[in-house]
Amino acid sequence: MTMIFEELSQPILRTDASGLPIEWINFRHAVKLYYLDVVLYECGSELLTLHGGVNAVSGIRSELKINSIIATDSGIAAKNKLLNDYTPPLTNNALFQRDFHLCMYCGSRFMKSELSRDHVTPIVHGGKDEWNNCVTACKRCNQHKGSLTPEQANMKLIAIPFTPNHAEFIFLQKKRILADQMTFLRAHFPRTSPLHRRIEESLNI
Numbered sequence: 001m002t003m004i005f006e007e008l009s010q011p012i013l014r015t016d017a018s019g020l021p022i023e024w025i026n027f028r029h030a031v032k033l034y035y036l037d038v039v040l041y042e043c044g045s046e047l048l049t050l051h052g053g054v055n056a057v058s059g060i061r062s063e064l065k066i067n068s069i070i071a072t073d074s075g076i077a078a079k080n081k082l083l084n085d086y087t088p089p090l091t092n093n094a095l096f097q098r099d100f101h102l103c104m105y106c107g108s109r110f111m112k113s114e115l116s117r118d119h120v121t122p123i124v125h126g127g128k129d130e131w132n133n134c135v136t137a138c139k140r141c142n143q144h145k146g147s148l149t150p151e152q153a154n155m156k157l158i159a160i161p162f163t164p165n166h167a168e169f170i171f172l173q174k175k176r177i178l179a180d181q182m183t184f185l186r187a188h189f190p191r192t193s194p195l196h197r198r199i200e201e202s203l204n205i
Helices: 002-009 027-035 076-081 092-098 139-145 166-173 179-186 194-203
Strands: 012-015 021-025 039-054 061-072 115-119 134-138
Touching: 012 027, 012 039, 012 179, 021 027, 021 166, 027 039, 027 061, 039 179, 061 179, 092 115, 092 134, 092 166, 115 139, 134 139, 166 179, 179 194
Parallel strands: 012 061
Antiparallel strands: 012 021, 039 061, 115 134
């Protein structure tokens, strides 16, 4: 029963026709896409098999196999996410995931409840609330830095903040990602993405 629940709760990665990642969907959404006949092909491993009714004539029970990655025709909203000038929304959850729950000042790893969003250049000094000016900071370091810049507070950043592309943002949205989904997403990360190194380091912990 536990295995069935895990399979049903595992997010499915949806891509466009060319294989660019679009979003995470649940199995119910995937079934709807199959029903609408907009699934073009599947990638990755077979995630689960859903059984339907029995055909009165043939006596054969229908079934639908769903893979961990499915490609579909994408709508206008999905295509907008793939534009070069698209910037993912900045949320604390995604920010903390980008920085792997590490304080970018003291370098220690913390629980979500112990973290905060820090503006490298404070808002009062003209800093903006955007990816390139925000880092994860433990509450102690954030309080110590206050409304100062890192230089003024004599606090050195251990990594430079960056804006994730859409594939990176999809990665940042989920904690439970299958190996084939991870490989697929990383193929769409920029080669210089800091996430490559951070993922490798997390795997070696």
